[in-house]
Amino acid sequence: MKLLIRRKWTLSFLRAILAEFLGTAVFVFASLASTIIWNQIPLNIQMQKAHSSDNPVHISLTFGISVAVMSYCMGPISGAHLNPAVTSALLAGLRISPIKAVSYIFAQVLGAITASGFLYGLTPGQYRGNLGINSLSPGVTQLQAVGIEMAVTFQLVLCVFASSERKKDLANCIHLVVGLSVTLGHLVAIGYTGCSMNPARSLGPAVIISNYKNHWIFWMGPLAGGLLGTILYDFILAPRWKSFTD
Amino acid sequence: MKLLIRRKWTLSFLRAILAEFLGTAVFVFASLASTIIWNQIPLNIQMQKAHSSDNPVHISLTFGISVAVMSYCMGPISGAHLNPAVTSALLAGLRISPIKAVSYIFAQVLGAITASGFLYGLTPGQYRGNLGINSLSPGVTQLQAVGIEMAVTFQLVLCVFASSERKKDLANCIHLVVGLSVTLGHLVAIGYTGCSMNPARSLGPAVIISNYKNHWIFWMGPLAGGLLGTILYDFILAPRWKSFTD
Amino acid sequence: MKLLIRRKWTLSFLRAILAEFLGTAVFVFASLASTIIWNQIPLNIQMQKAHSSDNPVHISLTFGISVAVMSYCMGPISGAHLNPAVTSALLAGLRISPIKAVSYIFAQVLGAITASGFLYGLTPGQYRGNLGINSLSPGVTQLQAVGIEMAVTFQLVLCVFASSERKKDLANCIHLVVGLSVTLGHLVAIGYTGCSMNPARSLGPAVIISNYKNHWIFWMGPLAGGLLGTILYDFILAPRWKSFTD
Amino acid sequence: MKLLIRRKWTLSFLRAILAEFLGTAVFVFASLASTIIWNQIPLNIQMQKAHSSDNPVHISLTFGISVAVMSYCMGPISGAHLNPAVTSALLAGLRISPIKAVSYIFAQVLGAITASGFLYGLTPGQYRGNLGINSLSPGVTQLQAVGIEMAVTFQLVLCVFASSERKKDLANCIHLVVGLSVTLGHLVAIGYTGCSMNPARSLGPAVIISNYKNHWIFWMGPLAGGLLGTILYDFILAPRWKSFTD
Ligand SMILES: [Ca+2]
Ligand SMILES: [Ca+2]
Ligand SMILES: [Ca+2]
Ligand SMILES: [Ca+2]
Numbered sequence: 007m008k009l010l011i012r013r014k015w016t017l018s019f020l021r022a023i024l025a026e027f028l029g030t031a032v033f034v035f036a037s038l039a040s041t042i043i044w045n046q047i048p049l050n051i052q053m054q055k056a057h058s059s060d061n062p063v064h065i066s067l068t069f070g071i072s073v074a075v076m077s078y079c080m081g082p083i084s085g086a087h088l089n090p091a092v093t094s095a096l097l098a099g100l101r102i103s104p105i106k107a108v109s110y111i112f113a114q115v116l117g118a119i120t121a122s123g124f125l126y127g128l129t130p131g132q133y134r135g136n137l138g139i140n141s142l143s144p145g146v147t148q149l150q151a152v153g154i155e156m157a158v159t160f161q162l163v164l165c166v167f168a169s170s171e172r173k174k175d176l177a178n179c180i181h182l183v184v185g186l187s188v189t190l191g192h193l194v195a196i197g198y199t200g201c202s203m204n205p206a207r208s209l210g211p212a213v214i215i216s217n218y219k220n221h222w223i224f225w226m227g228p229l230a231g232g233l234l235g236t237i238l239y240d241f242i243l244a245p246r247w248k249s250f251t252d
Numbered sequence: 253m254k255l256l257i258r259r260k261w262t263l264s265f266l267r268a269i270l271a272e273f274l275g276t277a278v279f280v281f282a283s284l285a286s287t288i289i290w291n292q293i294p295l296n297i298q299m300q301k302a303h304s305s306d307n308p309v310h311i312s313l314t315f316g317i318s319v320a321v322m323s324y325c326m327g328p329i330s331g332a333h334l335n336p337a338v339t340s341a342l343l344a345g346l347r348i349s350p351i352k353a354v355s356y357i358f359a360q361v362l363g364a365i366t367a368s369g370f371l372y373g374l375t376p377g378q379y380r381g382n383l384g385i386n387s388l389s390p391g392v393t394q395l396q397a398v399g400i401e402m403a404v405t406f407q408l409v410l411c412v413f414a415s416s417e418r419k420k421d422l423a424n425c426i427h428l429v430v431g432l433s434v435t436l437g438h439l440v441a442i443g444y445t446g447c448s449m450n451p452a453r454s455l456g457p458a459v460i461i462s463n464y465k466n467h468w469i470f471w472m473g474p475l476a477g478g479l480l481g482t483i484l485y486d487f488i489l490a491p492r493w494k495s496f497t498d
Numbered sequence: 499m500k501l502l503i504r505r506k507w508t509l510s511f512l513r514a515i516l517a518e519f520l521g522t523a524v525f526v527f528a529s530l531a532s533t534i535i536w537n538q539i540p541l542n543i544q545m546q547k548a549h550s551s552d553n554p555v556h557i558s559l560t561f562g563i564s565v566a567v568m569s570y571c572m573g574p575i576s577g578a579h580l581n582p583a584v585t586s587a588l589l590a591g592l593r594i595s596p597i598k599a600v601s602y603i604f605a606q607v608l609g610a611i612t613a614s615g616f617l618y619g620l621t622p623g624q625y626r627g628n629l630g631i632n633s634l635s636p637g638v639t640q641l642q643a644v645g646i647e648m649a650v651t652f653q654l655v656l657c658v659f660a661s662s663e664r665k666k667d668l669a670n671c672i673h674l675v676v677g678l679s680v681t682l683g684h685l686v687a688i689g690y691t692g693c694s695m696n697p698a699r700s701l702g703p704a705v706i707i708s709n710y711k712n713h714w715i716f717w718m719g720p721l722a723g724g725l726l727g728t729i730l731y732d733f734i735l736a737p738r739w740k741s742f743t744d
Numbered sequence: 745m746k747l748l749i750r751r752k753w754t755l756s757f758l759r760a761i762l763a764e765f766l767g768t769a770v771f772v773f774a775s776l777a778s779t780i781i782w783n784q785i786p787l788n789i790q791m792q793k794a795h796s797s798d799n800p801v802h803i804s805l806t807f808g809i810s811v812a813v814m815s816y817c818m819g820p821i822s823g824a825h826l827n828p829a830v831t832s833a834l835l836a837g838l839r840i841s842p843i844k845a846v847s848y849i850f851a852q853v854l855g856a857i858t859a860s861g862f863l864y865g866l867t868p869g870q871y872r873g874n875l876g877i878n879s880l881s882p883g884v885t886q887l888q889a890v891g892i893e894m895a896v897t898f899q900l901v902l903c904v905f906a907s908s909e910r911k912k913d914l915a916n917c918i919h920l921v922v923g924l925s926v927t928l929g930h931l932v933a934i935g936y937t938g939c940s941m942n943p944a945r946s947l948g949p950a951v952i953i954s955n956y957k958n959h960w961i962f963w964m965g966p967l968a969g970g971l972l973g974t975i976l977y978d979f980i981l982a983p984r985w986k987s988f989t990d
Contacts, residue, residue, distance in 0.1 A: 044935040068931040079906040128891045130883035145376035153374045168325040193314040197290040391622035399620045414571040439560040440528045443536040637868035645866045660817040685806040689782040
């Protein structure tokens, strides 16, 4: 009996790890693909057959929709964090165990690197560019970049905690709202840093093209923003213990 | 016992004020950031690396999604007005107390100014521009600007009152519809005035860059449009007392 | 007693008429405004301050979102037809009375003309253009235009009938789907005819700028497409009487 | 009595076949129409009256919204597969019978060809172009094309299986998520192959303009990606029998 329970726990846990790996891989593959610029041809020829995608709306929609779709698919299996900053915020809010957090983050990072490798192989060399790596726009300081990454991850983590209050049967709409929050972050931050909000998404292409310039910003900013969101929302705005002493 | 109730009321009220401050700050920060024009470089170079966001669809989506996301997060805590025109309309419809209305508007205005200050600090000087301030396009008269701002705020306030009729358990979709209404206003009015619909959103960047030209329009228009919406929807189209004498 | 019932019916009916007038007016005002082209200035200057909206995605989103938002607001009051082709299809499907159909269409047409007049007054002369009137693109024949208008209205009316099968408590999502259907029609047909799908939307600007060229197409196409949708969906695919003899 | 049941089954089945034919036809007609490039005129003239639609966001939204809308309409009648790769995946997951699968695929293919023929007739010759046929962008190898088509169909089929777990009364949101998944595939793959994800969508215009170059890719890729999705999601991540031995 004990063995059966243990085995069930193990299988469910392995499925959750696989779901984080697969969900992050699909989301990172799709999102990085949307940053590829196809029409590197003169403007007048472009009018005939343009497949440009160097458009912040295009990229922002792709990041948000891929997160919404994978959250929808993986939500019932793993909770669909798909992001070390989200997993860390949930750990800081005492909602998941350290062992789960470490396993999820490992799966997310592995998924992102695998996806970046696949995208590298599936894209013709002349279009690969920097494979959608995060970098600072000219004039943006490291401090400004950390601040912007904190801001956009802050609002994502507010959404994640707000969702945990909602009733189960509205689970579909929750995934849509989280996707909108990711799109929002990109509409805001693409101009500053290309928008990370997610260290795994930044690490994937950095590993494949071996470029770690300013890479620490895309761990520091999202993790700090997520922690700030945890403190403000889960401890101050909507504390779970408020029904007791409040 | 009485003390406990009082303390609970006070804490809930303070949380609501904080939620209005924070929700308006995130929404204004994100939305103004979307108006920044990054690619002030020759057109042929842009094709290599373009981060343009001077695009009405980009800006309209950012305003609407940021309102949807913050409404989703702050809705259960404060009702998520995030806008002095919405708070005033709800006051005119006798749905909130004057003390609540004044506190909320104060928090919204403070949130918008704080957000504008943060955005100023986080954005390189050469890109700040007018920080997304509202202004009249060439050829648009003050009367036309007031009319357009009335029209777009009118439909937002219709949505707010229509939402108050809906069942609680559909709360998620309500936030999406309010976000769509804000996006709609911007798709319509950006060409005329940059689209305010929200005096706090207009005051924030005006204070930071000290430019109050035509600023009265962005209080007068939204407040008058909201009042018109209250009269038409809450008093004529769907009066709450219709079950009695009607 | 009888008098009370009669008065209630009359008041509800008058409110429904007002809701059709107001909903159509807001939708037509917003949608036509989205067709205005603001940046009639050289391309290099545009990069500094561009408010262009001559973009099919911008226009399609505006039409769809304004219908979604007004359907959400007016749905509980009048059913939110907002379109003579929808009202006619519901009449053909024996779902509303002829007197209601005539009253609704009258209110819709009046709303559209009023909205077009307001937009004319609120827009500087140099930007008014043709006020978003429907017209055939060069090379498109009248027969092709009727066919395209039939096709896009056909799918809208399928949505309307499919919605009537859904449970009441999902009413919010129904409005979103109808809005998506209107956006879809515009993404498809803007290139052919500017996309009508709605005779009231076409008549409004035609009256204000006195241009009725090919105007019959924008009644014939949507009405025929709506009738085809009624026959296929309400009589063949999902007949209401199928539980009896089927 | 037996006869009555048989007749009912037959009528329901015929309605389902008709729904697959009609739903696929509307979706393919609308989506191919969105690929037409209307503004083949010099750039400076475009500013006056531009109806360009050669924009990946425009095309991606049209594919996704048309699938969402037709899924919403046809879902209660046929399940709204609208895609041989979806039908094949459901067959591989032992969720539909072979006879149903073959009938559905036949209806989908016939609907796509019919729609492509109608679009050919309704579009002026100078704009028809290649009628939105799928083709490989310069530099993309056949292997890369198969890989990309597998990837985007894989995530669509994950969504389809994830939806089958959801409660019936959230059916509306399910259709929206499937539409988002189709939009996602196009945002990713338009640059590589024009994005098929659906062999019927590829076959339709290929038949009408008699161009079958690389056509096998648009059957092989989606069918293989769908099978991979079935194995991973329906057999490993969320197996239906897990409540028994797991
Ligand atoms: Ca193209
Ligand atoms: Ca770029
Ligand atoms: Ca601008
Ligand atoms: Ca135009």
